[in-house]
Amino acid sequence: MEYILTIVVILLFTKIAGHLSVMLGQPSVLGKLLAGILLGPAVLNWVQPSEFVDLFAEIGVLLLMFIAGLETDLQQLKENWKSAVAVALGGIILPLIGGYSLAAALGLSQAESMFIGLLLCATSVSISVQALKEMNQLNSREGTTILGAAVVDDIVVVILLAIMTSFLGVGGGDVSIPLLIGKKVIFFAVIAVASIWLVPFIMKFAVKLKVTEAVMSGAIIVCFGFAYFAEWLGVAGIIGSFAAGIAIGQTKFRKEVEHRVEPITYTLFVPVFFVSIGLNITFTGLGDQIVFLVLLSVIAIITKLLGGGLGARLTGFNTRSSLIIGAGMISRGEVALIIAASGLASGLLPQSHFTAVVLVVIVTTLVTPPMLKLMFSPKKAEQQGVTLDS
Incomplete structure (x- = not known):
């Protein structure tokens, strides 16, 4: 029954921490993230990483991105696809150069330095999604561009990771790059067809069933089905659940779901x-990694902010909106943690640097909500001023 107590402790602390965060003028998600550090091995050690926590966390992030898909304005997403691609590419090139340069300057091998650069290219917008949702900005032009850029970023980074582990990693050479790219193409082609034909059929079929919550069950089947299909073809599951949300969002069942x-x-x-x-934070093994940790954290934040922001600026956004988009791309989240584990297994990430890299990922995740809040506040004030003047 230990897992029952774990749920009680997590729910109690996240709600209190989220409330305190809002009282201090920050998004509640920041307090919830800090609650994880407090409860975990780094401080109180009341909650330990476990298969149970990982399972609930995986369902949580899939459902979070599913809701983001439900609330996404598809027309605006189509209109901003050029900006999304530019933001994604800018947010890959600058972190890749920055991470590689720092690692090489600190004496890591070329292969290890390239991997550190690739690790900084990752983006996980699940935290940004929650922060944007709290500020009612998820469906703004900036929010839509961030979501679109995250999809492009995921595809490019996964392909780059496969290439790197294939040619530089331990036991590499067995990855077919054309096959890898082909799987991505197949995923989006099948998802597009399924969204047009299969999803409406499933939802209409579900509503006819004489059982409780049939429509909701149909939606969850689509969500998890898309996520599983995505993982099976080498695309992040959150992209699949996000696509499922968009698909159901185009049906008459959107509001109900x-x-x-x-x-x-x-x-x-x-x-x-x-x-x-x-829970991934631990201070054991840091030792002489403090300089590496601090410098890599600064580079991770600045390169995503400027890279993503530059891509937005070059495609028509003003300076403030460009910085908002860049800030929304900073969080590396669970995507970078998965890449770090992959690098450790393939020999591209030294064991001595693993803890520091995990902490950098956590730092980027923690700074994203307050940065978005800070940058959106003047924008909202300007919009309200325009409304009052008119």
Whole structure:
């Protein structure tokens, strides 16, 4: 019954920490992330990483991105696709150069330095999604561009990771790059067809069933089915669940699904996801890695901010909006943690640097919500001023 107590502790601490964060003028997600650090091995050690926590966290992030898909304005996403691509590429090139240069300057091998650069290219917008949602900006032009850029970023980074581990990693050479790219093409082609034909059929079929919550069950089947299909073809599961949300968002069941999925998602699964990120923090083994940790954290934040921001600026956004988009791309989250584990297994990430890299990932995740809050505040004030003047 230990897992029951774990849920009680997580829910209690995340709600209190989220409330305190809002009282201090910050998004509640920041407090929830800090609650994970407090509860985890780094401080109180009341909650340890476990298969149970990982399972709930995985469901939480899938449902979080599913809701983001439900609330996404597809027309605006189509209109901003050029900006999304530019933001993604800018947010890959600068971190790649920055991470590689720092690692090489500190004496790491060329292969290890390239991997550190690649690690900084990753983006996980699940934290940004929650922060944007709290500020009612998820469906803004900036929010839509961040979501679109995250999809492009995931595809490019996964391909680059496969190339790097194939040619530089231990036991590499067995990855077919054309096959890898082909799988990505197949994924988006199948998802597009399924969204047009299969998803509406599933939802219409579900509504006819004489059982409780049939529509909600149909939506969850689509969400997890898309996520599994994505993982099977080498695309992040969160991209699949996001696509599922967009698909259902185009049906007449959108409001009903959104109304029913949000309570259980934000009550149970998402808090566990936030805490799971903090559980990865441990201060053992840092030793002489402090300089590396601080410098890499600074580079990780600045290169994403400027790289993503530059891509947005070059495609028509003003300076403030460009910085908002760059800030929304900073969080590396669970995507970078997965890449770090892959690098450790393939010999591209030294064991001595693993803890520092994990902490850098956590730092980028922690700074994203307050940065978005800070940058959106003047923008909202300007918009309200325009409204009052008119």
